[in-house]
Amino acid sequence: MKRVILTSSSGVGLAHADRADMVVPFIFRFVSGPLPTSHHLEQYLTGGYVRGDPEVRWSDLVGRLPQTGLAHKETGLIWFCETYGVDLIELWFDPEPNSQLQLIWTLDYLRSHPSITDRLRLRRVNFDLRGADGTELRDRMVRELEVADCDFEIANMAWEAYRAPTPELCFGLLGRDFPRLPFLKPAMEQLLAELPSPITGLGTTEARLLDLIARGHNRTKELFQPDGPLQTRVFDQWELGPLLEGLGSGPMPVITGLDPKLATLAPHDARGRNAAFRRSRLSLTEFGEAVLEGREDFRRQNPIRRWWGGTLLTNERLWRWDRQNHSLVAP
Missing domain, CATH: 3.40.50 (Rossmann fold)
Structure with a gap:
């Protein structure tokens, strides 16, 4: 056969x-x-x-x-x-x-x-x-x-x-049962949780990155490794870099310590970017501490243009996910 x-x-x-x-x-x-x-x-x-x-x-x-x-x-x-x-x-x-x-x-x-x-x-x-x-x-x-x-x-x-x-x-899929595809609905909820929070403006993985950096995990090698403390189920190690860069750029960054050379390297230069990430020593800014504590909204101070499936997230069309109430918040 x-x-x-x-x-x-x-x-x-x-x-x-x-x-x-x-x-x-x-x-x-x-x-x-x-x-x-x-x-x-x-x-x-x-x-x-x-x-x-x-x-x-x-x-x-x-x-x-x-x-x-x-x-x-x-x-x-x-x-x-x-x-x-x-x-x-x-x-x-x-x-x-x-x-x-x-x-x-x-x-x-x-x-x-x-x-x-x-x-x-x-x-x-x-x-x-x-x-x-x-x-x-x-x-x-x-x-x-x-x-x-x-x-x-x-x-x-x-x-x-x-x-x-x-x-x-x-x-809408979260309100349905798929007994023959039992992992579909949990996966969809994990994806929705990566939409910005209505309180902090961070997705689940972004919030987890900030929390770990605040706890002293300041090396990207540790943060990016598949079996490391981040334990992300959505993004792989190659997608975490741009996510981290997004937190460290913009008018009001929440982290500091990324190697400045990252801003000059082409997206496809995996070797150069990996070396730059390894040289980075991360810490939270004062604004980052306020965001992590829920006193500030990252997305009210910084631009966003990011895809979530077929949805283009921008500051004008920013869908959010309320993790506490498991609900979608329209722009």
């Missing part, structure tokens, strides 16, 4: 767990920055290249296969599964918010390909794929479900909600 696993970047270790003939990790990060366009996502999965197009395709992350060699290169994912007689396509996406977003995007895409929907199986991964070792990934029992029509419908509804120009539809 030929088996393919579709997973997020958290599940790259499954490629060495002998659970499938091919493991395809999707690389998209949907939790920060503008969402990829529908055309971009389609091109990622259908394969093929346009001259001068530097974009990665799904097949670029899959090496030579014992049975088919490099036959998957520059082909569409669906075409490959149909042509090479794949019997089962398993979806392995853990509870992490970005992985859940990838799951609903994947299901939404696959629903329009009825030729393979009967080959789909949903694995209910209730643990962190990124933190699991090879033995655990190989031997752990993970419940398998057939993908039902209702799963496609929920995925379409949730994906369209996240892509919407306001977070209202996502907030």
Whole structure:
């Protein structure tokens, strides 16, 4: 039986767990920055290249296969599964918010390909794929479900909600139950909690960063490491840097001590930026202490232009999340 696993970047270790003939990790990060366009996502999965197009395709992350060699290169994912007689396509996406977003995007895409929907199986991964070792990934029992029509419908509804120009539809999802996709609603609430607070103007991760810096955790190496004290479930270490820079810039910064060279380095200069972050020694400003204590609102003193799903947050259109009352606050 030929088996393919579709997973997020958290599940790259499954490629060495002998659970499938091919493991395809999707690389998209949907939790920060503008969402990829529908055309971009389609091109990622259908394969093929346009001259001068530097974009990665799904097949670029899959090496030579014992049975088919490099036959998957520059082909569409669906075409490959149909042509090479794949019997089962398993979806392995853990509870992490970005992985859940990838799951609903994947299901939404696959629903329009009825030729393979009967080959789909949903694995209910209730643990962190990124933190699991090879033995655990190989031997752990993970419940398998057939993908039902209702799963496609929920995925379409949730994906369209996240892509919407306001977070209202996502907030509406919290009032519903999704027993077959049990990690979707918790992930959506974690994402909503990254909207600015109506009191401090900070999202959950921003507030946690300030709290840790106030407690003496002044080195970015410690703050950014995946198993460090921050314990963020939403952003990865590469997304924490811009978040931290946002707190240290603007008319009224809440932190100080970032290496000045960060302001001159290109966003894609990962090596230079990583070195600059490591040189930084962070502390709270007086204004930062007031924000952390809830006496000041960071967003009333500083500009914002940031994407949350399909929502562009600006000072004029600033949606907020009341964590105490679990409610969305309109601009």
